[in-house]
Amino acid sequence: MHLRVTFVATARSSSLLAERFEEDRPLDQAGWDAVQRAAAELVPLAAAELRYCSPSPGSRATGDALGYAPLAQLALRDCDMGRWRGLTLGEAMAREPSAVDAWLADPRSAPHGGEPLMSFVSRVGQWLDTRPADDGSQIVAVAEPSVVRAALVHALRAHPSTYWNIDVRPLSTVTLIGANGRWNLRLEAGLQRV
Template sequence: MTVRVMLISPAMNTALREARFAGDATLDASGVRAARQAAPSVPHADRAVHGPSERCARTAEALGLPSVAESALRDWELGRWAGDRLDEVSAREPEGVAAWLADPAAAPHGGESLLALCARAGVWLDSLNGAGRVLAVTEPSLVRAAVVHALELPPQAFWRLDVAPLTLTELSGRSGRWNLRVGRPLAGGPGGREADGDAP
């Protein structure tokens, strides 16, 4: 059975605005407002889940989703770098950052390597066989890792993927063969619910 997996990145918060590593915080006022405005364009799903972070939970709430937390969708575990900005870590541990960016198996921060992150995203994605339409509010790192796994891209492609707040990434297929649908905004008008055929 074909599965459709719809991944929504969380709305803006302070940590995202400041580009901090795995910096969890609740949504700021503009993030809540944007998520509420996007709620009418969220597609229908048979099952809704969200990452365990505060920003994912609050985004799901603002979108009006009756979702449950899914631990497999937690943010990239970056050990002692969590909460810091890249420029701070680069000044403190330049060799560690260089290794982390160049080697997908490196984990100088003491957390997950890029390979481990992509593997975790892949295990979750491939566990969804027969699940119908699944909607997940999840971290940008998980969206990127899921795309790398689904399309069998080299791990380094992770660094070339950008995931903006409140955007929808869609994967359809099944374990071993996934298709990617890109470019769909979470907003009314073209690309919204009507374009997807989900309108009543």
């Protein structure tokens, strides 16, 4: 039994340098404009039998704007960043430089009082591995880039530190094919994002 799960990264709700941990703001005008530009390529994914999103306002808005009418999944929420929630990486570094260094170096650490990276990857991976697997069925999931990165680390059985080496752009897609812990990464040709 093989399943096709396509992740769509949520449109941006702030500039890259202003991104905040566990940002729960709605899409800004630039995000809406980007969704409109990408719609021709992404709307066909609405044909998937199951359509999900993370519970964040940006993911819901992205999925709704693309006509997915996605069902929010708590397991697809962003990593719990504890007391760093709402801060940029630079702000967290200015307040707690040694804690940020520890967090970046050890995937089991959670100096912010939230969720360790390793737990985050496991949570997203468990969601992925428990999707219903009817042969040939398709799923689309709209989630923050961090969630897509976690899914890729899990699917590829990569070391958790690999998470920091994966760049997921807003509105980019990645497809995983497989089921229950046996996943293959499929890169689609011809998709380009601005």
